[in-house]
Amino acid sequence: xxxxxxxxxxxxxxxxxxxxxxxxxxxxxxxxxxxxxxxxxxxxxxxxxxxxxxxxxxxxxxxxxxxx
Numbered sequence: 001x002x003x004x005x006x007x008x009x010x011x012x013x014x015x016x017x018x019x020x021x022x023x024x025x026x027x028x029x030x031x032x033x034x035x036x037x038x039x040x041x042x043x044x045x046x047x048x049x050x051x052x053x054x055x056x057x058x059x060x061x062x063x064x065x066x067x068x
Contacts, residue, residue, distance in 0.1 A: 001026075001031045001032070002031070002032045002034075003023070003026050003031055003032065003033045003034070004034045004036065005019065005023055005033070005034070005035045005036065006036040006037075007019060007035070007036070007037055008037065008038045008055075008062065009037065009038050009039050009062050010037075010039050010043050016043070017045075020043060020045045020046055023035060023046065023047070023050055024045075024046065024047045024050070027047045027049040027050050028047065028049070032051070033049070033050045033051065034050070034051040034052075034053060035050050035051070035052050035053070036053045036055055037052065037053075037054060037055065038054070038055050038057050038062065039054075040054050042054075
């Protein structure tokens, strides 16, 4: 199965931990997992079996009208 996950930036809290855990389990089960993110480098808790794609974004600020 192919899995694509888009999550624009890491935020502290339970959702990220559960998302990363799910993606790691899917990758360990030999599914093709791609994770799209604005973060560079990606979270260290992601498996090396996950294909990580950095989405280029010209600004550091990820809030406000310009971002959305």
